[in-house]
Amino acid sequence: MNERETLKINAKGHLELGGADCVELAKQFGTPVYLYDEAYIRRMMGVYRDTLQKEYGENAMVLYASKAFSCQAIYRIAAEENIGIDVVSGGELYTALQAGFPAERIYMHGNNKLDYEIEEALDAQIGCIVADAYSEIDKIETAAAKRNMVQTVLLRINPGVEAHTHAFVQTATTDSKFGFSIADGSAEQITAYALQKKHIRLVGYHCHIGSQIFEKQSFVLAVEKCIRFMAEMKDKLAFEADTLNLGGGFGIWYTDEDKKLSAENYAEYLQSSIAAVKEYAQKYALKLPYILVEPGRSIVGEAGITLYTVGAIKDIPGVKKYVAIDGGMFENPRYALYQSKYTPILANRANEEPTEIVSIAGKCCESGDIIAVNVALPEVKSGDVLAILSTGAYNYSMAMNYNRNKIPPCVLVKDGKGEYIVRPQTYEDIVRNDCIPTRLLKK
Ligand code: LLP
Numbered sequence: 001m002n003e004r005e006t007l008k009i010n011a012k013g014h015l016e017l018g019g020a021d022c023v024e025l026a027k028q029f030g031t032p033v034y035l036y037d038e039a040y041i042r043r044m045m046g047v048y049r050d051t052l053q054k055e056y057g058e059n060a061m062v063l064y065a066s067k068a069f070s071c072q073a074i075y076r077i078a079a080e081e082n083i084g085i086d087v088v089s090g091g092e093l094y095t096a097l098q099a100g101f102p103a104e105r106i107y108m109h110g111n112n113k114l115d116y117e118i119e120e121a122l123d124a125q126i127g128c129i130v131a132d133a134y135s136e137i138d139k140i141e142t143a144a145a146k147r148n149m150v151q152t153v154l155l156r157i158n159p160g161v162e163a164h165t166h167a168f169v170q171t172a173t174t175d176s177k178f179g180f181s182i183a184d185g186s187a188e189q190i191t192a193y194a195l196q197k198k199h200i201r202l203v204g205y206h207c208h209i210g211s212q213i214f215e216k217q218s219f220v221l222a223v224e225k226c227i228r229f230m231a232e233m234k235d236k237l238a239f240e241a242d243t244l245n246l247g248g249g250f251g252i253w254y255t256d257e258d259k260k261l262s263a264e265n266y267a268e269y270l271q272s273s274i275a276a277v278k279e280y281a282q283k284y285a286l287k288l289p290y291i292l293v294e295p296g297r298s299i300v301g302e303a304g305i306t307l308y309t310v311g312a313i314k315d316i317p318g319v320k321k322y323v324a325i326d327g328g329m330f331e332n333p334r335y336a337l338y339q340s341k342y343t344p345i346l347a348n349r350a351n352e353e354p355t356e357i358v359s360i361a362g363k364c365c366e367s368g369d370i371i372a373v374n375v376a377l378p379e380v381k382s383g384d385v386l387a388i389l390s391t392g393a394y395n396y397s398m399a400m401n402y403n404r405n406k407i408p409p410c411v412l413v414k415d416g417k418g419e420y421i422v423r424p425q426t427y428e429d430i431v432r433n434d435c436i437p438t439r440l441l442k443k
Contacts, residue, residue, distance in 0.1 A: 006037040006303060007389070015347040015387055017305055019416035022347040026385045029418060031309045032327035032408040034396050036069070036421070038077065039414065040303035041392075043263060045081040048295055051267040055274045056291060063107055065248045065296030066092055068393035072099035073412060073421035074300070079105075084127070086294050090117040097124055107245070107292070109156075109206075111177050119143050122151060130206045130245070132156040132178060137194050144199035154206045154245055155180065155194060157187040159225035163210040163218040163249065179207065182229045191233055202239070204289060205230065208247025211297060214259055216272045219246065223276040231284035245292040246273055252301040254390045255341045266298060297393040304392020306332065306408070307347060310384040311363070321358045323380045328362015329369040330405040332388070332395045342372045347385040352378035360386070364403050396422070404430050 158179030
């Protein structure tokens with residue numbers, strides 16, 4: 001057990017998260033429900049913030065990649081922890097601003113920012129836009145000129161590093177919708193283009209090589225390629241970049257096939273990237289850049305679990321035993337999208353040894369609506385409270401109303417107590433935007 005550990009089994013044999021009994025939380029808030037341990041989230045934000053400061057001084061900032069889990073409360077926590085955030089849409093930007101997040105610490109990403117998203121970012125005077133298309137450069141230039149301002153911009157470049165992870169979450173191989181490739185010269189061309197713009201202050205580059213990565217070497221390689229490219233731009237275009245954003249991507253534990261990293265291990269990932277920045281900046285005779293890192297999953301992923309109530313159980317002899325829960329792909333689409341693996345625990349009988357292999361199915365009308373396949377559990381009964389671990393990242397943020405299921409609430413746990421940070425949806429929410437044309441109302 002390490003200091004990031006949030007889960008325990010209490011004297012009643014119940015699972016606890018952040019000191020709160022999950023069976024009690026299930027009674028209090030109903031199921032399905034997403035739970036998040038606030039102390040864990042703060043600890044991880046702090047690990048990144050403090051490691052950067054210790055190893056690199058003030059010339060750096062952590063940005064929480066809020067696509068992993070976005071709601072107003074998480075932006076308040078990030079603001080209190082004195083870190084920045086990255087947003088990838090007008091919706092995330094709006095949420096952060098509504099939460100009172102300081103605009104100057106907001107970076108905006110996305111491979112196809114819409115006109116109104118760029119306008120909103122400029123109006124809010126956010127710290128930086130990470131541009132990923134010629135058309136975005138043009139749009140920023142026009143919108144900034146109209147406002148008589150100069151917008152700080154980074155360019156997303158693609159260092160061509162292949163990280164070993166699921167193809168859908170790999171982003172920096174040559175065939176990617178993200179970034180301008182260093183290798184084929186397009187990163188240089190977009191640099192030259194952006195430098196001509198009067199209302200754009202190009203300060204450097206951003207790269208993000210993928211997600212759920214455990215190999216330090218992939219990050220180090222990306223640093224090397226980016227810095228070598230920065231040196232080339234200094235020679236060829238007389239542009240000395242002063243910012244390098246290294247993206248996110250640190251892996252987390254979902255099942256025992258993944259490494260279980262301690263806070264110190266995450267600090268080590270950062271240390272090796274920072275060491276690489278120093279080494280290559282020196283090698284290529286560049287000044288040390290302002291650096292940014294953008295962890296998302298590793299800040300909130302293991303901080304969260306989802307609680308369900310077990311309903312129908314279907315044993316197909318010789319084939320599979322399906323245990324159906326009151327959630328499913330509408331609140332956790334990751335198995336359906338990536339065949340992601342998860343670890344389940346019976347929260348009300350957490351001490352019991354596993355005796356059977358089951359598959360956990362959701363309630364959507366779709367055979368692919370599965371949460372976990374062939375997982376070991378004690379004999380599961382209808383009414384049990386089932387917990388799925390490591391659901392804090394990319395679960396609530398990817399939830400949807402498929403089959404008109406209600407998106408579950410989010411509960412933040414602190415000192416053994418839970419509080420809503422996202423309230424449960426209601427049926428009124430589900431029909432809120434429906435309209436019936438009057439011709440259909442006739443008769
Ligand atoms: N920065 C950028 C530009 C990104 O695109 C991402 C993730 C991050 C930072 C944060 O990466 P993290 O530290 O969370 O790995 N829905 C997928 C993950 C998609 C990741 C997208 N970009 C999943 O559920 O696995």
